[in-house]
Amino acid sequence: MRFLVAYLSQTGNTRKVAEAIYEVLEGEKEIMPLSEVESLEGYDLAFIGFPIHASNPAAEAKAFLEEKGRGKKVALFVTHAAPEDHELVSGFLEKCKAAVSHADLVGMFDCQGELSQAVIDILAKSDNPKYREFAAYGPQTKGQPDDSRLEKARVFARDVVNKLKGT
Numbered sequence: 629m630r631f632l633v634a635y636l637s638q639t640g641n642t643r644k645v646a647e648a649i650y651e652v653l654e655g656e657k658e659i660m661p662l663s664e665v666e667s668l669e670g671y672d673l674a675f676i677g678f679p680i681h682a683s684n685p686a687a688e689a690k691a692f693l694e695e696k697g698r699g700k701k702v703a704l705f706v707t708h709a710a711p712e713d714h715e716l717v718s719g720f721l722e723k724c725k726a727a728v729s730h731a732d733l734v735g736m737f738d739c740q741g742e743l744s745q746a747v748i749d750i751l752a753k754s755d756n757p758k759y760r761e762f763a764a765y766g767p768q769t770k771g772q773p774d775d776s777r778l779e780k781a782r783v784f785a786r787d788v789v790n791k792l793k794g795t
């Protein structure tokens with residue numbers, strides 16, 4: 629099988645998850661920033677990762693999926709500052725699913741990612757109340773994604789591949 633792991637990551641959280649997923653894939657595999665992906669042609673499965681920005685998939689990722697995801701087998705991995713069990717997270721994930729409604733979504737993983745101090749400062753000063761709300765999560769996001777979350781990402785990747793092989 630031929631796999632692509634592509635990620636959008638401003639502060640490194642989603643890249644860490646991408647690397648954990650990439651580690652456990654067996655076969656032909658490539659990993660690269662989303663901005664370097666010309667096409668999803670020729671891959672059996674593309675793992676595509678990005679952060680949540682203002683309760684939505686980051687705009688560049690959404691545009692990428694709309695432009696290049698049509699009819700392609702994709703698995704999404706998403707990071708956000710909110711804890712996984714926060715009431716807003718299911719809404720974030722619905723928006724992510726909507727961004728791949730024209731693709732063949734075979735799995736989705738999400739986990740918390742640290743808010744860097746630079747990002748906290750920017751969000752706290754924003755006019756957008758959603759951004760200000762997420763600045764408040766700063767302290768409790770430190771060190772995420774941690775080892776246990778990265779291990780969950782590895783399990784996710786193995787499960788998705790096994791599911792694909794079984795079909």
Ligand SMILES: Cc1cc2nc3c(=O)[nH]c(=O)nc-3n(C[C@H](O)[C@H](O)[C@H](O)COP(=O)(O)O)c2cc1C
Nearest residue numbers: 637638639640641642679682683707708709710741
């Ligand atoms: C402009 C901006 C908006 C954000 N909005 C949200 C949000 O609405 N909900 C949330 O849980 N996290 C939000 N975050 C936090 C990021 O999703 C989180 O820190 C993510 O792990 C960053 O991933 P990265 O390091 O790969 O860029 C926002 C971050 C930025 C920079």
